[in-house]
Amino acid sequence: MIRLDSIERVFQVGNENVYALNNVSLKISQGEYISIMGPSGSGKSTLLNIIGLLDRPNKGFYILDDVNTTDLSDEQQALVRRHKIGFVFQFFHLVPRLTASENIELPLILAGMKPEKRKDRVKSALEDFRLTDRAKHRPDQLSGGQRQRVAIARATIMEPQVVLADEPTGNLDRASGKEVIEILEKLNKKGIILILVTHDPDIGNRAVRKISMVDGKILDDT
Amino acid sequence: MRAEDILNFSIRASTGYKFRTFLILIAMAIGVASVVVLTSLGEGARQYVTSQFSSLGTNLLIVLPGRSETTGGPPPLLGETPRDLTLDDAIALKRSSAIRLISPISVGSAPVSWKQLEREVIIVGSTSELYEVRHLSMSLGRFLPSGDHRRGEALCVLGNKVKKELFANQSPLGEWVRIGDRRFRVTGVLAKKGQSLGFDMSDVVIIPVASAQSLFNTASLFRVLVQASSREAIPRAREAILKTIRERHDGEDDITIITQDAILSTFDRILNTLTLTVAGIAAISLAVAGILIMNVMLIAVSQRTTEIGLIKAIGATRRQIMHLFLAEAIILSITGAFLGLVVAFGGVLLLTRILPNFPIVIPFWALATAVGISLLTGLVFGVFPAQRAAKLDPVQALSRR
Structure with a gap:
């Protein structure tokens, strides 16, 4: 469960304060499927970063699973990210020198899991995302859709509660974009909260709950 | 994170950027090799003079009339x-x-x-x-x-x-x-x-x-x-x-007594100072190698900004990122030092061929200090880039392609 309470995020641009998020409150329950839409600079990515604990609000509280994350230290936040949050990015952000399976393995390595256990998990993830025959390929040898599937496998290997996807189809053609969305929706059906930031109304409208933002405020939440 | 995983990750990162790694290794190897070879020469000169003097006889006192x-x-x-x-x-x-x-x-x-x-x-x-x-x-x-x-x-x-x-x-x-x-x-x-x-x-x-x-x-x-x-x-x-x-x-x-030891210890002191001076000069090249390591590691940090942002996003703590980059700097300097030792042994072997009468020996302390200093430079000059990596703001790091 996620609860945001009057969150403010202010950036200083020259002498002016720019409100990327202005008094945003939001409640998200387990298993929800949410899309966040809005024009560029409306604060949707900032909101995603705050939910993902990559950024801290200047004001307000963010409670994740009854823990007030705004009180946590950087190190503690990193642990929360590791275990409860998965990220999917527009540019995939795979480590170029590592193979697909090594990229998927990365969160397990950071968590200090034993190599035998890691192997099993990565193997079943590769099967789930139909990447087994691509396991030894490096990112530059994969198609866009395959890269994003590797990224999703990496985001979910720690079995997080929330998957945050920032324009996951922004860099893909229609067909692979659709495939990626379907994979994410399948994950959501298993009970993971899916929050999707997108420009594309076709994709945004597939979500059960649609939030639209303008100028750092929530305009619409249906 | 397990130690072997840190090591493995850092080795992969070093081998992933071959040219940069190659440069660092060369710099470190030159530094270590010059320290070892130059101190060996100095030590050789000292031993040569000492042995010449002790061929006079040991524990000798010379009594002169008047x-x-x-x-x-x-x-x-x-x-x-x-x-x-x-x-x-x-x-x-x-x-x-x-x-x-x-x-x-x-x-x-x-x-x-x-x-x-x-x-x-x-x-x-x-x-x-x-x-x-x-x-x-x-x-x-x-x-x-x-x-x-x-x-x-x-x-x-x-x-x-x-x-x-x-x-x-x-x-x-x-x-x-x-x-x-x-x-x-x-x-x-x-x-x-x-x-x-x-x-x-x-x-x-x-x-x-x-x-x-x-x-x-x-x-x-x-x-x-x-x-x-x-x-x-x-x-x-x-x-x-x-x-x-x-x-x-x-x-x-009405006699004069000359002890051979007095002469010998004077020479010993002079030559020791000489050896240390030469070693000191050589150590500067190690410091230069250290600065090169720092530079190249800083470049590595900016090259891999998105990677750092990414591993932060998937749950790496600051400490872990520090450890990863420090491990990389240390691995590079150890490998460089090792290569330097190989070069030094080769060089000394060559010198003994060229100058068979001159006793060139690699003093153990020179080995230990050269390797120690190279480790230390790796550590000292690795800290700053590693800190920089650890402090990166993940949002900004990931906003780049």
């Missing part, structure tokens, strides 16, 4: 002193427990002839102890026999060069040579040995000290070589010599 109050000038020669240093003085020195051996020396020059051949040669009058005190060795026969120093037997030992010039390839053993107006029987020939303590030991003839004294018609000695019973006994031996001679010379300190 006293020089000032430094400089040659030591006083025969007949310049008010009171001679006599054979009895020398024998009296033997009573001290701090003194193991004494070897009185009397020197003169006389024609030496065998059949039709004659040469003017330096004649050294001494005793059987000279053999041990001066670390002599024989190429033929035996040295002077031990016995009463006051008895002048008609025996002589030829220097290598003298033997060659008088006897060529024949064996001189048992032959009688004429020295001045007396005849001496040859008992042995000295092995080749370098110049030391003023004479060329291959161009002398050694006869018993009493014979020399009667040959040159003098009671005084040129000097007395004294071997102390141990290194620690040298100051005691010195005191004993002064005291004995004072008693025998009516309370006057």
